[in-house]
Amino acid sequence: MTDAEELLGMVLMSAPAGDYDKRVVILTKERGKITAFARGARRPKSAMLAKTQPFAFGVFRVIEGKNAYTLLGAEITNYFMDIREDMVRTCYGTYFLEMAAYYGRENDPALDMLKLLYQTLRALCLGRIDDRLIRCIFELKMFVVNGEYPECFRCVVCGKKDGLGHFSSRLGGVVCHECKAGIHPLYPVDGSVLYTMQYIISTPVERLFTFRVTEEVRKSLRKIMDIYIKDHIDREFHSLDILKTLETA
């Protein structure tokens, strides 16, 4: 019989299973994304009811089975309640969880992704930075964590470090003035946008959510991220549709 293990992680998704059970997807530092069943977690007085809700972060005690884990217990240190109390923040938070679920892999330790998720949700709770900027930072850093981020330090064609004024999603990074001819589509990136992207790429997650940008820079960054995500992620995130209706309302 396998021994129980303690895994540091966050609940990404939670769904009913059977009459009283829950099926949860947890992103863990040690084992990446795992699926676990919490027996009886939907019984009204179950201690596991709250501990198996999305955003719950802490140490999960699990035992490995043939196809899935069984969740035996959990010590939750942060429920991120502030996020759940606000509709817009819930959408952003859910989107971050969905993206982590998209990228998380079983048996692929996920310390960096877990750290990014935790710090992003913390920034969302604190509310010192515009939610929309938090989203851009999270998205770009998620690409960094997964090693497929755009080249923002040198021209993807010639390797030069100056005169970088354009962005090509197809080529995966910035293009200098001399190389831009014949490349379509190209999007302009000014110095501030480029600097912001370089900062996000090179700064440790713990210090990432400490800056603000002008509305103009944020909009340019949004546009670049939209294009890059469209070209590099082959799925749509449901939480973003809800967000669109809430933000235009």
Ligand SMILES: [Zn+2]
């Ligand atoms: Zn060039």
